[in-house]
Amino acid sequence: MIPGLSEKAKNKIKEIIARYPQKQAAILPVLRLVKEELGFIDHEAEKFTAALFDVHPIRVREIVTFYSMLNQSQLGKYHIQVCSNLSCSIMGAQTLIEYLSQKLGIKPGGTTKDKKFTLSTVECLGACEKAPCMMINFEYYGNLTREKIDDILNRLE
Ligand code: FES
Numbered sequence: 568m569i570p571g572l573s574e575k576a577k578n579k580i581k582e583i584i585a586r587y588p589q590k591q592a593a594i595l596p597v598l599r600l601v602k603e604e605l606g607f608i609d610h611e612a613e614k615f616t617a618a619l620f621d622v623h624p625i626r627v628r629e630i631v632t633f634y635s636m637l638n639q640s641q642l643g644k645y646h647i648q649v650c651s652n653l654s655c656s657i658m659g660a661q662t663l664i665e666y667l668s669q670k671l672g673i674k675p676g677g678t679t680k681d682k683k684f685t686l687s688t689v690e691c692l693g694a695c696e697k698a699p700c701m702m703i704n705f706e707y708y709g710n711l712t713r714e715k716i717d718d719i720l721n722r723l724e
């Protein structure tokens with residue numbers, strides 16, 4: 568089993584796997600649980616997950632690197648993901664990314680020293696009608712402006 572998991576999480580993994588007629592279909596939900604439990608999915612967790620599902624480690628690596636929510640290192644308490652794809656770019660995403668970067672004192676990919684914020688740029692968040700948009704953890708924020716970002720961050724603090 569994956570090192571560092573609680574007994575509750577280990578039991579939950581068994582429950583998740585039992586839900587699927589094909590065991591390998593449970594890889595993604597199990598990875599999500601591992602991420603929630605450990606905070607990230609490192610190479611060790613990937614290897615153990617591959618062994619658990621009897622698949623080659625590259626299969627798990629492909630999944631982990633495809634989904635931006637399956638981060639591979641420890642993130643800040645609030646993970647700010649700003650969309651930098653076409654609709655959001657046209658609506659000023661780059662300016663907002665620079666604003667956030669300056670406001671937080673970190674570049675995209677960085678985490679503040681107090682571990683409160685991680686800033687990332689991501690591809691389409693599937694909310695193009697609200698461009699420019701971002702997610703903070705699992706919450707969407709759209710039609711962003713500098714003022715709106717200030718307000719959102721102030722409410723988090
Ligand atoms: S392009 Fe930004 S949400 Fe789709």
